[in-house]
Amino acid sequence: MxxxxxxxxxxxxxxxxxxxLILYFVSKKFAxxxxxxxxxxxxxxxQANCGACGKAGCADFAAACAGADENEFANLYCPVGGAxxxxxxxxxxxxxxxxxxxxxxxxRCQGNCRNAPAKIIYDAVSSCRIAHRISSGQSGCPDxxxxxxxxxxVCKFGALSFDEKSGMPVVDTSKCVSCGACVKICPRGxxxxxxxxxxxxxxxxxxxxxxxxxxxxxxxxxxxxxxxxCAKLSDLIRIEDNLSYIPPAVDAGELGSxxxxxxxxxxxxYKERIRG
Amino acid sequence: xxxxxxxxxxxxxxxxxxxxxxCPIIKAELPPFVTIPVKQHIGAxxxxxxxxxxxxxxxxxxxxxxxxxxxxxxSSVSGEVTKIEDTPGAGGYTEKMITVKVEGDDWESSIDRTxxxxxxxKLTAEEIIAKIREGGIVGMGGAGYPTPIKTTLPEGKKAxxxxxxxxxxxxxxxxxxxxxIEKAEQIIMGAKVLNRALGIQxxxxxxxxxxxxxxxxxxNLSKLYVGVNVKVCKTKYPQGGERQLINAITGRExxxxxxxxxxxxxxxxxxxxxxxxxTVLKNKPLFERVVTVSGPGCAxxxxxxxxxxxxxxxxxxxxGGQPDxxxxxxxxxxxxxxxxxxxxxxxxxxxxxxxxxxxxxxxxHEPTACIRCGKCALVCPAGLRPFAIRQAVSxxxxxxxxxxxxxxxxxxxxxxxYTCPAHIPLLDYCKIAKQEIRKK
Numbered sequence: 001m002x003x004x005x006x007x008x009x010x011x012x013x014x015x016x017x018x019x020x021l022i023l024y025f026v027s028k029k030f031a032x033x034x035x036x037x038x039x040x041x042x043x044x045x046x047q048a049n050c051g052a053c054g055k056a057g058c059a060d061f062a063a064a065c066a067g068a069d070e071n072e073f074a075n076l077y078c079p080v081g082g083a084x085x086x087x088x089x090x091x092x093x094x095x096x097x098x099x100x101x102x103x104x105x106x107x108r109c110q111g112n113c114r115n116a117p118a119k120i121i122y123d124a125v126s127s128c129r130i131a132h133r134i135s136s137g138q139s140g141c142p143d144x145x146x147x148x149x150x151x152x153x154v155c156k157f158g159a160l161s162f163d164e165k166s167g168m169p170v171v172d173t174s175k176c177v178s179c180g181a182c183v184k185i186c187p188r189g190x191x192x193x194x195x196x197x198x199x200x201x202x203x204x205x206x207x208x209x210x211x212x213x214x215x216x217x218x219x220x221x222x223x224x225x226x227x228x229x230c231a232k233l234s235d236l237i238r239i240e241d242n243l244s245y246i247p248p249a250v251d252a253g254e255l256g257s258x259x260x261x262x263x264x265x266x267x268x269x270y271k272e273r274i275r276g
Numbered sequence: 277x278x279x280x281x282x283x284x285x286x287x288x289x290x291x292x293x294x295x296x297x298x299c300p301i302i303k304a305e306l307p308p309f310v311t312i313p314v315k316q317h318i319g320a321x322x323x324x325x326x327x328x329x330x331x332x333x334x335x336x337x338x339x340x341x342x343x344x345x346x347x348x349x350x351s352s353v354s355g356e357v358t359k360i361e362d363t364p365g366a367g368g369y370t371e372k373m374i375t376v377k378v379e380g381d382d383w384e385s386s387i388d389r390t391x392x393x394x395x396x397x398k399l400t401a402e403e404i405i406a407k408i409r410e411g412g413i414v415g416m417g418g419a420g421y422p423t424p425i426k427t428t429l430p431e432g433k434k435a436x437x438x439x440x441x442x443x444x445x446x447x448x449x450x451x452x453x454x455x456x457i458e459k460a461e462q463i464i465m466g467a468k469v470l471n472r473a474l475g476i477q478x479x480x481x482x483x484x485x486x487x488x489x490x491x492x493x494x495x496n497l498s499k500l501y502v503g504v505n506v507k508v509c510k511t512k513y514p515q516g517g518e519r520q521l522i523n524a525i526t527g528r529e530x531x532x533x534x535x536x537x538x539x540x541x542x543x544x545x546x547x548x549x550x551x552x553x554x555t556v557l558k559n560k561p562l563f564e565r566v567v568t569v570s571g572p573g574c575a576x577x578x579x580x581x582x583x584x585x586x587x588x589x590x591x592x593x594x595x596g597g598q599p600d601x602x603x604x605x606x607x608x609x610x611x612x613x614x615x616x617x618x619x620x621x622x623x624x625x626x627x628x629x630x631x632x633x634x635x636x637x638x639x640x641h642e643p644t645a646c647i648r649c650g651k652c653a654l655v656c657p658a659g660l661r662p663f664a665i666r667q668a669v670s671x672x673x674x675x676x677x678x679x680x681x682x683x684x685x686x687x688x689x690x691x692x693x694y695t696c697p698a699h700i701p702l703l704d705y706c707k708i709a710k711q712e713i714r715k716k
Binding site: 129140 | 370614615
């Protein structure tokens, strides 16, 4: 009886030992090598996997950071995590953190139902990309917002919402991380990721219509008519194809309110503070 | 029993609604002004030759083809050029257009305006192609591919058969049907001209079996001419598609990404063939075309011979005006046509019909969830899976995924959206997908 127990114990124990040895060697031999640095960097990242940094996801970004030298590291930036996360990663790597001004997505259109009343009824699929193909839109403006909210659907951070009253998407600047998803989805390219001015303000032309002034105004009362009144205030402002563009280099704190007042149609938007 | 030809894969049978089949072609009234787009074709816009204030006659060259893939644009009326600027087109997007104020109706003196039918072709193949180019002829079936390119044989390729597309499978449209009945002899002569240009003696006029008058007329006449035959096709949509028609007539399947000439075929629409006849033998460039004005919202449907550039509102007015309860106005057929948001948009070389649609049949249905029935894949004449394309598009899948679904082979016939029991606008998704793969 005792013999049987001992034989069993030896047999099973021996099998277990052999299996354990095989497993040990296999796990050593085929172990996935992971960069300790990449793991630690990945832990700092927001794990949104949005692709805003230009990499395939957070893990890819972490690997890129881990393998980067000081020059390459200066070009890497996680817009979701912002300066705080980049500071952490930089301290892990022992580099100096790159400093970028905080950015936010802005909608360059004011074609709401008051400024640009609907002339036709669009009742096909509720998708801007489809509507863009079919016609110039309800107001007739070929460059304006289509009010169907592809951007709201694509935003992963809940920063875009639909204002029922005006029919326009609204950016919640406290939630926007400048990932650029709305920029990519909008068939009319109405979104722009803009950096804040040093004082924290922002000034931009909220119109993309390139038609002649009279034609543009027929469709929307808040259209840029290319009158160049804003261009007189700063040499940086360009007027091309009847449309003005205020580059981010124009200091909003200095010129913002003057530009806003100079615009006869109200196409220029000035905000004193974007965040906080 | 005559053998009737058709293509094997997919297809649907929508209601025909050919209410204007017995309405003779009438000349549309001249509008007070015409707006002529400089790009009515696939390819580069034509280079404008006239300036504001110039006096032009019907048939005067307004804009010259810019490069090989482009087409000449002629004035369709006599009068004064008043504007050359960006004007809103059918969808509200602006295009460069030339506005001519109509004064009288003077034609260029070189145009042969006699009703006699010219039955003698003295020109060589090269001369014919040069004349077609000068006439600004493009594929009038809807694609607008410049005809001279199609008729010029590429190096090392040989044409075996010229297929003349008289199918007109879209519901409502009867422009080609009436043209075949009233201008049968001219179309046959046009076919002979193209035969000469291609160096063959084998033109086949394919006609849908739902056009008995046209079949009878063309069959009787074609007996008198060598090298022009008639083949009757079974009614099925989209039989008029180039690939489908080649498959139906010859039994050859056009491989993905190949052109008809690669398998020895050249396909031309009957409207194009008629324009070829007029240009080559009567010296008249393409500046007018037959347009069907029809639809349940139309008080007096009819077929009009309209000048290019006539605002569609003018044609709508002539056929009874626009009712208040109109659901939508469509340019082209109800299956493939586009909804118009601007009724001042002009008739172009490609406008085969203007449809005023209202009533329950054309009312919008709210799309519901896909029930995975697979009907869309069953009716797709290109053998695609529209439901999968829609899924890929709505999840913003990369272009490679779409390419794997062969989105590029979609002919945008709309069978999938027509048949979908959940009313999902599958065609719109396919169009977006095609746009996506073209981007990169």
